[in-house]
Amino acid sequence: MAVKRDLIQTKRYASPNTFKRRETHLSYKIAIVEDDPDQRHNYATALEKQGYEISVYAERASAREAMSRTMPDLVVLDIILGNEIDAGFQLCRELLAIEANLPVLFLTERVDEIDKISGLRLGAWDYQPKPVSLGFLVERIASLLRLKALRDDPTPATRPAHETGHLSIDEDAMQIHWREQLLELTITEFRLIAALARRPGYPVAYEALMQATIQQYVTRNTINTHMRNIRRKFCGLDSAFACIGNEYGHGYRWVQED
Amino acid sequence: MKFGSRIIGPRLASKLLLAGCVLLLIPWLGLQSLRAMQQFLTDGQAEAQLLTASGIAALLHGRRELFDDNPASTSQLAELPLYPLPGRILLDGFAEDWQGLEQRSQHYGEAPGPKFSLIIGENKQRIYGLLKVHDSSPVYRHPAYLRLDHSDHVRFYFKDADNNEGRLLITFEGSGKITAYAVDEDWRIATPGNPDYRLQGYVDIDEDGYSIEFSLPLSMLGEQHQLGLAVADVDDPQQRTIAHMSRTFPQINQGAYNRVLIRSVATEAIIQGLQREEAQIWIFDSVLHVRAIAGGLADQTEDYLNAEQQHAIPLWQSLIDAILGKLIGASSQQLKDFDPLQTLSRDDALLHTAMTGLGSTQRRASLDGRHQIIAAAQPILDGDSVIGVVLIEQSTATILSLQRHSLQHIALLSLLSLSAIVIVLLLFSARLTWRITRLGSDTDRASDEWGRMQQRVDIRGTHAGDEIGDLSRNIEQLLARLTRYQQFLSAIPRTLRHEINNPLNTAATSLEHLQSQGGDKTYIDSAQRGLQRISAIVDSLAEAASLGDALNSDEILPINLSALLTTYFKNQSRRCPLKIELSTPDDDVWVQGSDIHIEQLLDKLFDNAVDFATHDTRIEIRLSTTKSHCFIGVKNYGPIIKEVEMAELFQLFHSRRSSEHANANSQHLGLGLYIARLICERHGGDLTVENLSQGEGVIFSASIAFTNPNKK
Numbered sequence A: 001m002a003v004k005r006d007l008i009q010t011k012r013y014a015s016p017n018t019f020k021r022r023e024t025h026l027s028y029k030i031a032i033v034e035d036d037p038d039q040r041h042n043y044a045t046a047l048e049k050q051g052y053e054i055s056v057y058a059e060r061a062s063a064r065e066a067m068s069r070t071m072p073d074l075v076v077l078d079i080i081l082g083n084e085i086d087a088g089f090q091l092c093r094e095l096l097a098i099e100a101n102l103p104v105l106f107l108t109e110r111v112d113e114i115d116k117i118s119g120l121r122l123g124a125w126d127y128q129p130k131p132v133s134l135g136f137l138v139e140r141i142a143s144l145l146r147l148k149a150l151r152d153d154p155t156p157a158t159r160p161a162h163e164t165g166h167l168s169i170d171e172d173a174m175q176i177h178w179r180e181q182l183l184e185l186t187i188t189e190f191r192l193i194a195a196l197a198r199r200p201g202y203p204v205a206y207e208a209l210m211q212a213t214i215q216q217y218v219t220r221n222t223i224n225t226h227m228r229n230i231r232r233k234f235c236g237l238d239s240a241f242a243c244i245g246n247e248y249g250h251g252y253r254w255v256q257e258d
Numbered sequence B: 001m002k003f004g005s006r007i008i009g010p011r012l013a014s015k016l017l018l019a020g021c022v023l024l025l026i027p028w029l030g031l032q033s034l035r036a037m038q039q040f041l042t043d044g045q046a047e048a049q050l051l052t053a054s055g056i057a058a059l060l061h062g063r064r065e066l067f068d069d070n071p072a073s074t075s076q077l078a079e080l081p082l083y084p085l086p087g088r089i090l091l092d093g094f095a096e097d098w099q100g101l102e103q104r105s106q107h108y109g110e111a112p113g114p115k116f117s118l119i120i121g122e123n124k125q126r127i128y129g130l131l132k133v134h135d136s137s138p139v140y141r142h143p144a145y146l147r148l149d150h151s152d153h154v155r156f157y158f159k160d161a162d163n164n165e166g167r168l169l170i171t172f173e174g175s176g177k178i179t180a181y182a183v184d185e186d187w188r189i190a191t192p193g194n195p196d197y198r199l200q201g202y203v204d205i206d207e208d209g210y211s212i213e214f215s216l217p218l219s220m221l222g223e224q225h226q227l228g229l230a231v232a233d234v235d236d237p238q239q240r241t242i243a244h245m246s247r248t249f250p251q252i253n254q255g256a257y258n259r260v261l262i263r264s265v266a267t268e269a270i271i272q273g274l275q276r277e278e279a280q281i282w283i284f285d286s287v288l289h290v291r292a293i294a295g296g297l298a299d300q301t302e303d304y305l306n307a308e309q310q311h312a313i314p315l316w317q318s319l320i321d322a323i324l325g326k327l328i329g330a331s332s333q334q335l336k337d338f339d340p341l342q343t344l345s346r347d348d349a350l351l352h353t354a355m356t357g358l359g360s361t362q363r364r365a366s367l368d369g370r371h372q373i374i375a376a377a378q379p380i381l382d383g384d385s386v387i388g389v390v391l392i393e394q395s396t397a398t399i400l401s402l403q404r405h406s407l408q409h410i411a412l413l414s415l416l417s418l419s420a421i422v423i424v425l426l427l428f429s430a431r432l433t434w435r436i437t438r439l440g441s442d443t444d445r446a447s448d449e450w451g452r453m454q455q456r457v458d459i460r461g462t463h464a465g466d467e468i469g470d471l472s473r474n475i476e477q478l479l480a481r482l483t484r485y486q487q488f489l490s491a492i493p494r495t496l497r498h499e500i501n502n503p504l505n506t507a508a509t510s511l512e513h514l515q516s517q518g519g520d521k522t523y524i525d526s527a528q529r530g531l532q533r534i535s536a537i538v539d540s541l542a543e544a545a546s547l548g549d550a551l552n553s554d555e556i557l558p559i560n561l562s563a564l565l566t567t568y569f570k571n572q573s574r575r576c577p578l579k580i581e582l583s584t585p586d587d588d589v590w591v592q593g594s595d596i597h598i599e600q601l602l603d604k605l606f607d608n609a610v611d612f613a614t615h616d617t618r619i620e621i622r623l624s625t626t627k628s629h630c631f632i633g634v635k636n637y638g639p640i641i642k643e644v645e646m647a648e649l650f651q652l653f654h655s656r657r658s659s660e661h662a663n664a665n666s667q668h669l670g671l672g673l674y675i676a677r678l679i680c681e682r683h684g685g686d687l688t689v690e691n692l693s694q695g696e697g698v699i700f701s702a703s704i705a706f707t708n709p710n711k712k
Helices: A002-009 A037-049 A060-069 A087-098 A113-122 A134-152 A187-197 A206-212 A220-237 B012-060 B064-068 B265-272 B300-309 B315-328 B349-355 B397-445 B467-516 B521-553 B561-575 B595-612 B672-682
Strands: A029-033 A053-057 A074-077 A104-108 A126-129 A162-164 A167-170 A175-178 A181-183 A203-205 A244-247 A251-254 B080-084 B106-108 B115-123 B126-134 B153-159 B165-171 B179-183 B190-195 B200-205 B209-217 B227-234 B242-247 B279-285 B290-295 B360-365 B372-382 B385-395 B557-560 B579-583 B590-593 B618-625 B629-637 B687-691 B697-705
Touching (some): A037 A053, A037 A134, A037 B467, A053 A060, A060 A087, A074 A087, A087 A104, A104 A113, A104 A134, A126 A134, A134 A187, A134 B467, A167 A187, A175 A187, A181 A220, A187 A206, A187 A220, A203 A206, A206 A220, A220 A251, A220 B595, A244 B561, A244 B595, B012 B265, B012 B279, B012 B360, B012 B372, B012 B397, B064 B265, B064 B385, B126 B227, B265 B279, B265 B290, B315 B397, B349 B372, B385 B397, B397 B467, B521 B672, B557 B595, B561 B595, B561 B618, B590 B697, B595 B618, B595 B629, B595 B672, B595 B697, B672 B697
Parallel strands (some): A029 A053, A029 A074, A074 A104, A104 A126, B080 B115, B579 B618
Antiparallel strands (some): A162 A167, A167 A175, A175 A181, A203 A251, A244 A251, B106 B115, B126 B209, B153 B165, B153 B227, B200 B209, B279 B290, B372 B385, B618 B629, B687 B697
16 A cells, blocks of 8 residues: 555655665666756755666756767756746657657746646646655655556556546556546646545545645645646546535545445 | 716716807807998998989989979968879769878868868879868759859869969859859859860768869969969858858959969979889979979888788798897888878978088988888089979888898808707717717726726727827726736736745755754754745735636536535534534525635635634624625624725735734735635625624625626
8 A cells, every 4th residue: 555655654744764765766867957056956865865866957958968868767857947938848848759758757836737737738747836845756756767667567566456436546557547447647636536535425634635745835725726627637538527526614525426 | 986976067068068159159240240231231322322312413403494383482372282193083072082182181261151171183284172161051053043153152263374364163053063164253154154174073962061073184274383262152042142252362362372382294204214113202392392203112022022921921930020120120011101192391301401502311210110211312403592402212121121131041040050060069079978988987997996907908999080089099008008017916926936936945955954864853843834834925925816817717617505605614613613603595505606716715704704703602604695696694703893994804915813813823914805805706796894783793795696707
């Protein structure tokens, strides 16, 4: 129960041992493109502690140049680089043109919905607004790498998918199927659905949902926005979907189908 | 925009109309110039008349013979006026065909002598006369008697063409034709005995006496035009002697009789050629007796037309005529002045002036007092002496009728132009007012009551080239600038969030490193809290600024508001120390809206109510509906809100929480009620607050429209 363990381990403010070096992550190459030296340094330090091999870049041209020679296993991208306000998007497009399966994680101060949608449309695997907790970042990168490994080398799932009605949650692949159809979800969305569906019919408080996102600073509005997006995605597969219910004044709950 | 305190003055259209009244000066000026023109024309006419009079006088200068047939009267005898007759007189003893002229008969005779009246007139070179004798017992001629003086009779004395004395006697035997005889000097025996048929007549006898109509050729009288009449009265039919006699001349007459005043045929022939339709020419001799006349005063044509059209003229036309007549002094009544046929002499001051040798003009009123007459008189000279006067009279009717026509024109044109101008002014002012009002309402619509600019500002009428067009363009530019500025302002929180997120991230990640390196937990935790607050503040600001967008992008769904409220407050009551009372209508209330925003609205209102509620009181929530809106009332018991604060309560960054209310874990930036208000407005409603009547608390009332304005 990796997800459950994550939730238990991850607190609002990541504990110091959250991003301790883990030997299992060895040999992954991670590129960080961030123009702010302090943040770049903080990321690099935290990820190096995990045993990743880190390369850092401050601007687009040099990053593309270096990465087109040696493609990393994962890229953390800021969108605004120096004076180029869309440098991250452009770089993402260029890198994915070279390596279509490259996991790209946007980590940016541009928190508007429209930017998020643009980033995910480009083919990024995840989009995280700043400020981010390093514990969350480490966790997130680990998830993405695990996903990548699964997709590169699909082996039978070690654990069976968790089933709730028509909902099937594959914790290892971080994939959710609704009526046998795969939902395209971000990791945060996956976590929220997983948190909701753990006890179907019971209300889940806003506070619990905020915890589940393992993001740094989360408001009710953020949760509401996520929930709206999740509903849209479900409705895209099944227009009759009505399993996510509001528990006004408290939070949300997963409504069991009849 | 509120219009309550606006000063209501006269509107633009009324002001323009008022200013347009100045146009009334135009007809007044027209009238004034018409009056001046009238004066000018009258003067000109007088001048022209004087000239004409001079011309006529010049024709007659030195023609003493034209005036000489009436030699300056040496005798003191009364004259016999000879009136020009309009037509022939039928000799029948009745006065009808004299057409009123018989009123001018002269009366002769004194008691005990017979009284009689006489009028003579002239037509086609014949003298006609009407003699009325008062005699209650006429004595007729006896056929057996040869003598003619043995009955009532009339004697005619005259001087014939050879200047010999002529005597004619009329006697009668009853009503019927009369016979005239030339008689001897004693008026007894007819000589030569035959009747003189030059004198014809008819006698009509009634109880008062007898009337004789007679006629004789003018040529019977000599150049001296002397004619005398005597009436002899015989009272006793037996004796048949003459009892009394009355004469037109004194008994002792020295062979002279009354002079017959005859107008000069020759003079009339001369001026006949000069006569004009509308002018009356008079020629007087030196004693101001009428010698000749020509022309006439009345405007015959117009009178004729007037008479013809009298019944055809509609009432309004006569009304207009009357008004115009009053304005210019013209009268449509027929002119009555000196009748040239019945006037023998005139005594005007003008004529006396002319007799002194000076020509002059005069304006006077006609005898009926309704018309103006211009008279011009010039003396007729023979050497140094004045032998006569030419008088030309003309009524101003022609001028006045001209003036009336002009006035009618002016009035009509003024009326037309005035109404046209008034209509144009009205239309113009209506258009102006409409444009200004439209501009005003457009400007008004550009921002809501909280001063926020609308997204689409549409100012109409910016293509007009005039000042209002300029104003529209200026306002449009101004509004565009304001909109840009507002966009800039509203972009600030988001930009700020973008900008602040980087240093925040730096600080947060650095803190985590500090934490992992075992830094002082107390300080790290407080630093973390500080960062969290900064983050929350920036998020709230950005949320408030972009709430409109968020609300617009939200799905608008039917929401069961009753169920939402029930769920919401059931959940809240679990964590809230205060008692919550919710009352909803029996039927479910459904609205169109965004549930999470309504939840947010409830959060804000409920938080606010809880924060200000006094300990151990209850919060009352009441859902009610009207036709178009539903209302969520949230009532708490606690301190009331000051009047001055009410208006600012829903503004950005206004917080009524004092520092003692603020606690470390929650941020109160004064955003809550502002956002709540925005949510209500986006749902077609409003958020209001009032203090409870007893001052025991406050009620916030949020309204939501049943039909959502944002619904596509």
